[in-house]
Amino acid sequence: MNKTFYLILGVIVLATTAAAEWRGWGMTSVTEVKDVPRTVRNNPGSYRPHYMFLGSSFRRGK
Amino acid sequence: MTGRTAVCPNCGAEITFRWSGAVQTTCPACHSVLVRHDVDLERVGAVGDVPLSMSRIQLGTEGSYKGKPFVAVGRIVYEYERGHWSEWHIRFGDATSAWLSDAQTEYAITTQVENPGTLPAAGTCKPGQQLTLPGGSYSVAVITHALYSGVEGELPFEYWDKLQVEFVDLKGSGDRFATIDYSDDAPVLYTGEYVTFESLRLKNLRDPAADEGPQIAGVKGLNCPQCGAAIEIRSGHLAQTVVCPSCTAILDARDPNLAVLEKAQDRLNRATPAIPLGTSGVLGNERWQAIGFQLRGVVVEGVTYSWREYLLWNAEHGFRYLTEYDGHWNDVVVLKGAPKETLIDGRRQAEYDGTVFKHFQSANAETLFVLGEFPWEARTGDKVEDADFVAPPYMLSSERTSDEVTWSLGTYTPPEKIAQAFKLPPLPTPRGVFANQPNPRSGAAGALKGTFFLLAAVLLVLAVARFMTARNESVFTQSYEYGGSGDTAAYVTPVFTLGGHTSNVELDIRTSLSNAWAYYNLALLDENGGPGFDFGREVSYYFGVDDGEAWHEGSAEDKVVLPSVPPGRYYLRVALDRDAGAGPFSYTLAVKRDVPRIWPFLAALALLAVPVLFSAFGSVNFEYNRWRESDHPWVTTSSDSDDDDDQ
Numbered sequence A: 001m002n003k004t005f006y007l008i009l010g011v012i013v014l015a016t017t018a019a020a021e022w023r024g025w026g027m028t029s030v031t032e033v034k035d036v037p038r039t040v041r042n043n044p045g046s047y048r049p050h051y052m053f054l055g056s057s058f059r060r061g062k
Numbered sequence B: 001m002t003g004r005t006a007v008c009p010n011c012g013a014e015i016t017f018r019w020s021g022a023v024q025t026t027c028p029a030c031h032s033v034l035v036r037h038d039v040d041l042e043r044v045g046a047v048g049d050v051p052l053s054m055s056r057i058q059l060g061t062e063g064s065y066k067g068k069p070f071v072a073v074g075r076i077v078y079e080y081e082r083g084h085w086s087e088w089h090i091r092f093g094d095a096t097s098a099w100l101s102d103a104q105t106e107y108a109i110t111t112q113v114e115n116p117g118t119l120p121a122a123g124t125c126k127p128g129q130q131l132t133l134p135g136g137s138y139s140v141a142v143i144t145h146a147l148y149s150g151v152e153g154e155l156p157f158e159y160w161d162k163l164q165v166e167f168v169d170l171k172g173s174g175d176r177f178a179t180i181d182y183s184d185d186a187p188v189l190y191t192g193e194y195v196t197f198e199s200l201r202l203k204n205l206r207d208p209a210a211d212e213g214p215q216i217a218g219v220k221g222l223n224c225p226q227c228g229a230a231i232e233i234r235s236g237h238l239a240q241t242v243v244c245p246s247c248t249a250i251l252d253a254r255d256p257n258l259a260v261l262e263k264a265q266d267r268l269n270r271a272t273p274a275i276p277l278g279t280s281g282v283l284g285n286e287r288w289q290a291i292g293f294q295l296r297g298v299v300v301e302g303v304t305y306s307w308r309e310y311l312l313w314n315a316e317h318g319f320r321y322l323t324e325y326d327g328h329w330n331d332v333v334v335l336k337g338a339p340k341e342t343l344i345d346g347r348r349q350a351e352y353d354g355t356v357f358k359h360f361q362s363a364n365a366e367t368l369f370v371l372g373e374f375p376w377e378a379r380t381g382d383k384v385e386d387a388d389f390v391a392p393p394y395m396l397s398s399e400r401t402s403d404e405v406t407w408s409l410g411t412y413t414p415p416e417k418i419a420q421a422f423k424l425p426p427l428p429t430p431r432g433v434f435a436n437q438p439n440p441r442s443g444a445a446g447a448l449k450g451t452f453f454l455l456a457a458v459l460l461v462l463a464v465a466r467f468m469t470a471r472n473e474s475v476f477t478q479s480y481e482y483g484g485s486g487d488t489a490a491y492v493t494p495v496f497t498l499g500g501h502t503s504n505v506e507l508d509i510r511t512s513l514s515n516a517w518a519y520y521n522l523a524l525l526d527e528n529g530g531p532g533f534d535f536g537r538e539v540s541y542y543f544g545v546d547d548g549e550a551w552h553e554g555s556a557e558d559k560v561v562l563p564s565v566p567p568g569r570y571y572l573r574v575a576l577d578r579d580a581g582a583g584p585f586s587y588t589l590a591v592k593r594d595v596p597r598i599w600p601f602l603a604a605l606a607l608l609a610v611p612v613l614f615s616a617f618g619s620v621n622f623e624y625n626r627w628r629e630s631d632h633p634w635v636t637t638s639s640d641s642d643d644d645d646d647q
Helices: A003-023 B415-421 B444-469 B599-628 B638-646
Strands: A031-036 B005-007 B014-016 B024-026 B032-037 B040-046 B062-065 B068-080 B083-092 B097-103 B106-112 B130-133 B136-153 B164-171 B176-181 B188-195 B220-223 B230-233 B241-243 B250-252 B260-262 B280-283 B286-300 B303-314 B318-325 B328-334 B340-344 B347-352 B355-374 B383-391 B394-400 B405-413 B473-482 B496-498 B503-511 B516-526 B530-546 B549-555 B557-565 B568-577 B585-593
Touching: A003 B444, A003 B599, A031 B516, B062 B083, B068 B097, B083 B136, B097 B188, B106 B176, B136 B176, B136 B405, B280 B415, B303 B355, B318 B405, B328 B415, B347 B383, B347 B394, B355 B394, B405 B415, B444 B599, B473 B496, B473 B568, B503 B516, B503 B530, B516 B585, B530 B557, B568 B585
Parallel strands: none
Antiparallel strands: A031 B530, B005 B014, B024 B032, B024 B136, B032 B040, B062 B068, B068 B083, B068 B136, B083 B097, B097 B106, B106 B188, B130 B136, B136 B164, B164 B176, B176 B188, B220 B230, B241 B250, B241 B355, B250 B260, B280 B286, B286 B303, B286 B355, B303 B318, B318 B328, B328 B405, B340 B347, B347 B355, B355 B383, B383 B394, B394 B405, B473 B585, B496 B568, B503 B557, B503 B585, B516 B530, B516 B568, B530 B549
């Protein structure tokens, strides 16, 4: 690989890493939802989460 | 250059001496051999015409060696299995003399060594044998049994009635050369060095065009005695054998009738040269003509591995070779000096011109097919012991027979360069890795390594800066109790502030679960409504003892980092799911803002290392494939061992 190309690639990797840390980028599976009504705070049961529980995957020991 | 004159006692012709110290001369008119006795000349015999040769030198040729002008005053001609060579007696301006050897356009100047000490007896030297002589260490290169063929001009001794003479040619480091001459009762040592035609600055040279008919160098028209096909000889008197291009019979080029030395060659081994014979091309700065072609091979476990050799000819520079195996080409020249062979850690290596060559392979090579003309008696079935040493892009090769060791230096040459030099259509692409093929990835990993360490250092600085400047702020912590089955009502936490810039948020869940699980439906929501972050986490922790062996699965704690959460005031909405009948447990929720992580830096480091590792792997893999075909593979298999045994 060309040394200059590698240097450019390396700078891009460093810049991306710095930006990722600064902005808090991550790979956690989180669903960003829009327009959540502020009334949820007063009535938590009215909120419908996007994560639906399908039961535990653990079986051993039960 | 005029000197003392005398009269031939046989024919009365005038004899002019160029050198006052001459003991013997020949009459140019009647070819009588005349020996001086003070002022008289005695006729002691007669010689025939001196054989014509390719030598451009003649009596009276002037030149310069190490700044000293000389003139050629005499010559002894010898005949051996590869033709003739001339020993020119040259006289310097200071009345000293030396010998200029001209053997197939290879030139050397030597002088006799007085009191050389004990020299080996005739018939005792072996090719490759090391000898310590005045002037240094030498290696026996060629043992020649030559026939005296003629004399002319002035010589420093009587020499006219010899028959067979033994010579041992020795090569030292660099261009050093020596000969032990066994033509007299006591051996005589001559030492000197190889010289080039150009360096001698010769004048008054023989005009080859002055010779007549087919005896001059160049194309000579003849017919095959076996099939009648036209035969061309391009290297003139240097050709010893020529092959009929039609019936492939090997013919004696020295015989005016082209005697058949070997009838039609084996059809199975016939090959077509990629460079048609007669084709000229420019290599370096000289024009070379392809005049000979050989198919040679080694047999390993019944399988023949063959390569092709092209003999190239240039009237002033002599011969050189091109070899080709599986599309890999080498430009080969025969060395004048002798490489130094040593044994390091049980492994052979050779040193030449300051470069160390590692032993690659030794084998018995056999000539399978020949075409064109050769300055030696080329025959199918010719065998040599071949040893190759490599220092890419160079390869040193020694070929040993019972009376000769020849060293040659090959330079790996891309096929495109060969095709361009000889104006050929594109040649086949090389297959596999050749012994002295330059490693295209060699040094690439090393070149990237410096950049890698620079980038890694910057990455370390970034990581340290990140860990030092991150807020890593605890913004919310609260403990809760789960009352038991049926307690699944969602609730919200108090509002907390996420400050600073858009960054991550870490939620830490610590529970007292024991052989139980809980699923958290979680949402991080803005106090004033709008966008939010929805996610779920399962916490489960089981343990026990089975068959006396303790085990556990999962953990009572969980941690999650939410990416890129803008600053603002937030709260958590929490809803728990559990099995029906699950008991109570307690848990704590803790929220942190702008938490530094190490893994992005480790991932970046790994990413930066990939090209370096890839280059290094490519280089190592190339070398592995190179040595896999050698006598020294990196991984020895049973078949490799068998190969070694074969060799």
